[in-house]
Amino acid sequence: MTVHPAERTGTGHSAILERQRSRESSARTYARSFPIVPARAEGMWVEGVDGRRYLDCLSGAGTLALGHNHPVVLEAVRRTLDSGAPLHVLDLATPEKDRFTDALFATLPSGFADKARVHFCGPTGTDGVEAAFKLMQTATGRRGILSFGGGYHGMTAGALAASGGVTTRTPVPGIAADVTRLPYPYPYRCPFGVGGDQGARLSATYTERLLDDPNGGVVPPAAMIVEAVQGEGGAVPAPDDWMREMRRITAERDIPLIIDEVQTGVGRTGAFWAVEHSGIVPDAMVMSKAIGGSLPLAVLVYHEDYDGWLPGAHTGTFRGNTLAMAAGTATLEYVTEQGLAERAAVVGARMTERLNALRSSLPAIGDVRGRGLMIGVELVDPDAEPDACGARPVDPRTAVQVRTACLERGLIVELGGRFDSTVRLLPPLIISDEQVEAVLDRLTDAIATVTALRTSGASS
Known part of the structure; x- marks a missing residue:
């Protein structure tokens, strides 16, 4: 197996993560969800020490209104x-x-x-x-x-x-x-x-x-x-x-x-x-x-x-x-x-509309909601019986798998809501139209892939 030179010198991805695990408190949170080591960032992009690039839809939990290093x-x-x-x-x-x-x-x-x-x-x-x-x-x-x-x-x-x-x-x-x-x-x-x-x-x-x-x-x-x-x-x-x-x-x-x-x-x-x-x-x-x-x-x-x-x-x-x-x-x-609040309203409505349209083809999406560029996609068990309001039980296992699948596709999203079953989208206000499409494409593919695997696993 070829070892990256940075790993041999102890400055590579795996070595840094291992030192973090051994030295930081067990209360760390985002580091558990995202085993990446950001080294550079610009706008909506984050690049790890291993060269992988990600679209950041977490934005410092909403801190980065203008993205990274504007x-x-x-x-x-x-x-x-x-x-x-x-x-x-x-x-x-x-x-x-x-x-x-x-x-x-x-x-x-x-x-x-x-x-x-x-x-x-x-x-x-x-x-x-x-x-x-x-x-x-x-x-x-x-x-x-x-x-x-x-x-x-x-x-x-x-x-x-x-x-x-x-x-x-x-x-x-x-x-x-x-x-x-x-x-x-x-x-x-x-x-x-x-x-x-x-x-x-x-x-x-x-x-x-x-x-x-x-x-x-x-x-x-x-x-x-x-x-x-x-x-x-x-x-x-x-x-x-x-x-x-x-x-x-x-x-x-x-x-x-x-x-x-x-x-x-x-x-x-x-x-x-x-x-x-x-x-x-x-x-x-x-x-x-x-x-x-x-x-x-x-x-x-x-x-x-x-x-x-x-x-x-x-x-x-x-x-x-x-x-x-x-x-x-x-x-x-x-x-x-720059009128970014007004743009957030327009872009957020577009994203919410497209995500809502997926509910018929991806029944694991129970609810899509939010305001502006603060959007939640609640994942549920589509095979369970709905309650009096039409809501099916939350599915935290699928949510975790979707988050991981998004990361594999170069998209950072975090979970929230009841039982951490809601995928939360908090992109920077400067997100471009092209990036909007990339975020939605990657998230859609992640949900489709995870739910298809769950369905095939259940049927087998």
Whole structure:
């Protein structure tokens, strides 16, 4: 057998992966799904040390709005480095931070920016969520949080408590004591077993009546947190009317409404911020991922009436990431100038339409859903009996095989949703028409091949 020279020197694909397995924690995730060693990347392409090339439909879990190493991002980073600007100044004011704040406020929903304050958090979405909870608990004097089944808000204690995944919360006792979980509209697997618009109406009615019931067990909460499109929950979009109902219900009861835009923001869903689809004005928005232009950055933007913190009430060493602010400014401005949110809406609708059309020929596709370039393809057992809403049981084994088959075809996709049975597509907003076709062709071939093998194996 011929051994690649890089493998002999210990710098090759297999050697690097083996060292990762032996040295990194067992909590690593994406490295288990994708046994690749990226060495170069540009736009939507990733190339491994072994020379293999992949179309990246994970995009840093939605972080890479402009794909890998976009020229405007690289230019902003180089310009900042060459300028001699300090790369770390805690939360001091800098020209780069000032420009970033201007660019960010220019994108905010109408009626929000003119009364908004921004808090620079530790550079992760989960810290932004923690900051939002602490802010509203301080402002209201209450403790409890309202969140939704299927939601995901991060891995630190408060954010994890508000998330829906039982597996990640199980080893951490007691953290969910102050969280009331509510039913999120999910037409394909409706929590009320009715689906469609009726399921969304029941969710709103249940929420309102629970909050007003003196024997319902819910103490007046400090805030409600919601994703306008659930990301890790399987690309499940909330109906706009339902979002408007959540705004009405919270406003009438003086409950601050927090919108988690960590994964949905910066054009991902076909609007600059996913909350804009419904036209509501929230009390706070948590933002991270794409706002840093691929570098770590997180902010909490909120109505000035809630700004009751004392100095240092929520602080952190790495709140002043100068390079991320420069890259973020470039990204925010480019997405706006190039109309990439609008393009995401058009391209996403085209992709969803084509995937929906495959359901008759590929019955393992149970549901196709999403908004903009945040798409989920839920895989099911086509031979099982459907439930009352017409949904068949999830098929996580097929989903894992499809993910592997996609990787073999040069396509990176990740799983999410219930039992990790939903293939999630999060391509960069700069995806070309040719790349759209390549992604869909490779995914279709992967699903067809895996399900054909399963069928032939069952029949034999």
